[in-house]
Amino acid sequence: MVLGEPSDGGAGAGPSGPVRLGGGVLGVDACRAGWVGAFLGPEGRGAATVVVAPTVALLLQLGGAVPVVGVDIPIGLPDSGRREADVRTRRFLGGVKSSSVFTTPTRAALQEADYAVANACNRERAGMGLSRQAHALRESILEVDAWLRGGTGCRVVEVHPEASFAMMTGAALPTRKRTPEGQRERRAALAGHGIRAPSAAPRGAGLDDVLDACAAAWSAHRVRTGLARTFPDEPEVFADGIPAAIHV
Template sequence: MPPRPRTDRPTLSRERIVAEAVALADADGLGALSMRALAGRLGVEAMSLYHHVPNKDALLDAMVDAVFAELHTPVVGGAWRQELRARSVSGRAALLRHRWAIGLMDARRSPGPAAVAHHDAVIGCLRAQGFSLAAVGHVFALVDAHLYGFMVQELSLPFAGQEELAQLEAEIIDEAVAATYPHFTEFARDHTMRPGWSFGAEFEVTLDLVLGAVEGLAPAAPDAPAGPAVPPPVTVDVPVLGVDGCPAGWVGALLEPGAPRPRVVVASTIAELVETVREVADVRVVGIDIPIGLPDSTTRAADALARRALPGKASSVFTTLTREAYGAPDRAAADTVNRALSGQGVGAQAFALRAKILEVDAWVRSRPTVEVLEVHPEVCFARMSGAPLRPNKKTDEGRRARLDALAAAGIARPSVLEGRGYAADDVLDACAVAWTTARHAAGGSERLPDPPEVFSDGIPAAIHV
């Protein structure tokens, strides 16, 4: 009788064993993990596993190391706030996938190569920004306490979703409780029970509060070499347009020779805005606060250089995603694509501007009959003032600081500051962009980088200032 044909099984390897162990723990919890159960899933004898992992303790070390490999690895030389934020956001996502790992991440006596490399990158990122060794220790304790503490609480909640929360609230808060504990009742009924609330949504909000506390540990900016001298007030020789995004679409600040102040124009699309302005002024140069020139598989030098020009405010410059990531239908899909191409996760701001970025990209690639510049308002304000403006642009103090900076730079208070679908900070950002655009038209602007990078789209990628 001929021998029965064999069904080839995948070769047993350490990587396959660890991956299957992680899958088993994900599905059934760490209590279900045993060498015998794992061997059964793999279709081998338990003794076969010991050729690749010496014991269960070593297996746990390898499983934890696999989870560390899923966290964002901070870039040494990158903006510390952005890098730590991406690390925590990716950490929460990983721990939601691997709930068994909470409590084990920094508890292993024999950390694997991914864990050591991850910690080395965090330390390197902070040290490159001038944090002392003691400050690095404080940052680790604070940021990790937020990540792991939040995850313990999130995964321990006795409800899943607002429907179960409503049922729990009805069980806990009766008339007597409401009368005795009014603050607890108000918080439950007027906050956590409002449509759209979820405990998980608190993660990034509280993370930003933690990173704000870390700011206090950051080293003071050095006194030495000052940046470039503050430019003289700009002279407007030809009409130029500065543009910023706003809820209504786009708001423009039009500067014209001899005009006493910027004229504010609003339109729903960038093409409509430029055409409307060109009906009244012969604008040849348009500056826009939006990334122009999308990378294929890397980050952009323009973003890194802009962050370097904003000490203490580098987080106001987000990392532009790859072109393929901007084509993804949602943030989760974009994150998967971007990590595979550039190794970077997808920040909320970078993806929230997706529609406007793609709109401007399509418009620029249609070859409009104007020169189009990418400009970042915070870099403009820092250049015209000699240092980044510290007050938040959405506050009264921030608005006054920006009006003063513009006035000193030769840009008078605009004709209007706010209206339907646009706010004062949108208008002032557009004015700052117009300032750089006027400098460019006069031959006095700078580029970050110079020369610009050029990706497969053929569009020069540089932030003008």
């Protein structure tokens, strides 16, 4: 399901099937239906075209080839301890917004479908328990991990929308993203950088998911143009060989 210009109408409006938007960048966020993607053209500005699909790979099939994809999901899974990407991004956001960055589970813990077993495994390997929120993202994290290992044909980087919005505006946004005020503030931050988000969300996604995907696309464009900042400055590499850093 696709939404283009804000005038396209209500949730679920818009054509289905390929939209052929290759050449720009893609920002991706998890949603109820799987994944929501926001495509921006080569200039990284203008109306974002939003697509919902059950898998990340299908988003690319719908939108066409892009050089950079920014995904709001952990990439590069630790063998033990905490990732510097999470620690540094939490420090960058500061205050109450730092809690929006959860500590990435160890790879061994993510392999466990049962929460109690995963929690015990993470405590053994990382010296800390595993939040239910983090474990609930298990399938999404493993999907992206498998997708990366299978080859994507483009550069895929980890992003964090709250950090992206903080970089856009110079400070972490104080509002909650699911509130009308929070959505107005995030839409204004995007508009300040020339990005127009749809006024409605496709079926299977929330408007906060759409705005987060647009923020992810903004950071993906910064990666493409060499402007992005990373946390940490030099990505960590664990046993999986995948560089771990959050890009803003």
